[in-house]
Amino acid sequence: MNLKGFTDPRVLRRFIILMALLTFGGFTFWAVSGSYLQAPPGDYEVRQGxxxxxxxxxxxxxxxxxxxxxxxxxxxxxxxxxxxVYLQAERYIEAEAEFTYLIKFLKANLEPDDITGIGVYAGAYANRGTMYNRLGCRPGGTSQHFEKALADYIQALKIDEGAIEGPNLVNRIIYGTPRPSTIRLRAVYMLKQMALPEPERLLCVPEKDAEQRMYKPL
Known part of the structure; x- marks a missing residue:
């Protein structure tokens, strides 16, 4: 075997670069494939979704x-x-059914030390509350929609307030909302408005409603 070529600095440099690229590529493939293979069934598709x-x-x-x-x-x-998806697509009947099923499922199966699950549980109530709030602001909406929204917001806060607070600093930068509307602020506002006679209530404020965010704990 002729090793003379390896004494050429240019050949040696190309060889080192090639080995580095192969090593990096192999490590990347191992990391990605390992993460995919070790993830619980469905997790990869959920991340894609x-x-x-x-x-x-x-x-x-x-x-x-x-x-x-x-x-x-x-x-x-x-x-x-x-x-x-159903909520954002304004498929409210399907959204309500899905949120309600998720809430019932978690209530029956959630372990006390499942921190992520508790966050999802609180988020399901918060998101369903937002759905009821939107229904109340649509033509044909009633005070019952707002009552249901308030009840869900309060329940979400009871379960895990930290999981359903407003966007963090990164999300504030992305969304451009310096003071996002949190579930607590929304609940306090609704509670005050619901105490007023119905003709005096102002429960639909488009500017504030637009600041509401969906909650989907990882």
């Missing part, structure tokens, strides 16, 4: 959440994702 949902591609996101549920029935991330 979350990205698509964030991009506003609701139909594609729904398809990913459906696939996740085929692999792992009652996957709470997929159930929450599907409910949020």
């Amino acid at each position: 979350d990205i698509l949902f964030g991009d506003g591609k609701f139909d594609a996101a729904l398809e990913r959440f459906d696939v996740a549920l085929e692999k792992s029935p009652d996957h709470r991330g997929a159930l929450m994702g599907r409910a949020l």
Whole structure:
């Protein structure tokens, strides 16, 4: 074997660069494939759905959440994702059914030390409350919608206030909302308005309502 070429600095440099690229590529493949193989069934599809949902591609996101549920029935991330798709698409009957199912499922199966699950549980109540609030502001909306929204907001705060507070600093930068409307602020405002005679209530404030965010704990 002729090793003379390896004494050439240019050849040696190319060899080192090639080995570095192969090592980096192999490590990246191992990390990505390892993460995929070790993730619980449905998690990968839920992450895909979350990205698509964030991009506003609701139909594609729904398809990913459906696939996740085929692999792992009652996957709470997929159930929450599907409910949020229905909510954003204004498919309120389906959204209500999905949120309610998720709430009942978590209530029956949640372990006391499941921190993430508790966050999802609180988020489901908060998001369903937002749904009822939107229904109350639509034509045909009634005071009962706002009463249901307030009850869900209060329940979410009882379960885990930290999980359903307003966006963090990164999200504030992304959304451009310096003082986001949190569930607590919304609940306090609604409680004050509900105490007024019905003709004097101001429960729909488009500028404030637009600041409401969906809650989907990871």
